[in-house]
Amino acid sequence: MSALTALTLTSARAALDKREFSARELTDAHIEAAEAARPLNALVAETFDLARERADAADKRLTAGEGGLLEGMPLAIKDLYCTKGVHSAACSHILDGFKPTYESTVTANLWREGAVMMGKANMDEFAMGSANVTSYYGNVINPWQRQGDNKPLVPGGSSGGSAAAVAARIALAATGTDTGGSIRQPAAFCGLVGLKPTYGRCSRWGIIAFASSLDQAGPLTRSVEDAALMLQVMAGHDAKDSTSVNTPVPDYRAELNGDVQGLRVGVPAEYRLDDMPEEIEALWRRGIDWYKDAGAEIIDISLPHTKYSLPTYYIVAPAECSSNLARYDGVRYGLREADDDLTHMYERSRAKGFGPEVQRRIMIGTYVLSAGYYDAYYLKAQKLRTLIARDFSQAFEKVDVVLTPTAPSAAFAIGEKMDDPIAMYLNDVFTVPASMAGLPGISVPAGLSSEGLPLGLQLLGQPFDEARLLNAARFMEIAAEFTATPSGLGGGTS
């Protein structure tokens, strides 16, 4: 790994200000890393020419003393974000050839501050998956491997390409989206920091919709400070997204001192699963001890509806997906299967364009919204959602943050958990509840499994309290002293 690709986002940005190297040199080093890491399949579209152009422009601005917050920083952008004139397909066959004529608000914010796009990151089709095995463009391989075993592992999902790109040093940071854990779980599987902001903190405009009441943009980075910097630029009110909240964006880096003296840390009893691996349990206990030893107050809390979060999610998210994905009709964009009959043209285009998991979720969503079943399923799920959110708001009367594991296991091998959809869904058992309640959550790499794979701990916060959440995460980062780097395929990441 080159010295330039080993930097954090924050340190690379500071080095550019001191002109220790040029933005072009930084981008070239990442292009070289990306070319070497192609076997990981992290990027589905490489935009290296554009990256070089933007890096040169960044150098000009830096020389003129005009550099933005992310000037010259090479980033990977999840394929769910619409980027003007560039491949944006949600890694689905149905969006074949789609090139947006507009730019998503979040990516526009990044470019405004000088960031450089390396390419579009692989992902589960329409963000539906937890292992990046549903992409039309093929699986992503996790740059991490088990000790003494070169079996390819999944990077997690759905933001699997984003996570692999940052872990393999193809980019200094990446954008992801999180509907039920799609930033936090891949971050845990790849040894990264993954932040899902409060619902409404970042604009969803120009991000291809999956489940609109849950989808939220956020960063994957190699440090908490980097996550704070990315959020600083990504967040903000946007009149084009009616669910974007008009509340000021604080300076997320101002109080990242890692001081947790007096912080009230909640530990929810219901997250202790019967069949949870001992090493996850042990990691969680260690995390609790870190906070306790630093003067935080550990408070046992109860979130009684936790076990219903996942089944509730699998009504709400498919229902919204069936509505959102109704727009793919073979008429206005993407794949079209010719037929003389209009309805058959729709049916054939959608059958060919959507993969099996997406079709399954559209069908479930259509079923739970159909006449006679709406009250029994969809309305019931919306009521459960109220109860899940209420659990959290009651807990937050007593605590400032909640500490849990991020995922019930380390990264697993490609091919495992693939036969049973519910086994795959259980990956998100710890991340979905906060999504249902719209709360911010962050995964921080906290240790290694017995097989040498990264494990994450998750912190959840109150709505729009990302500053405090990030500071609590900064403390964990210091306490965990996680310095391991991936040993795996392709990336030259020894």
Next chain:
Amino acid sequence: MAIDKATVLHIAKLARIEVADEATDGLAKELNVIMDWVEQLSEVDTDGVEPMTSVVDITLPLRTDEVHAAVQRDELLSNAPNTDNGFFVVPKVVE
């Protein structure tokens, strides 16, 4: 309740997804596994609970009634699989 073959075909029709006859049994099985699993929600008493319609406590904002630049026709059509003279082309729907 079990999703049978006829229900699968009905849902597929509503969802506008072509399903081959030989795939219906497998699909019915998969969907039933998921629906049986979510059935556990019925054990929760939700009488009198307000359904959540928005996770953030905001009222939908109204925009001011102003004229904006419209998206240009050629931009809208630029990604369409089939266009003709500034129109989307679809199979004939009227006799």
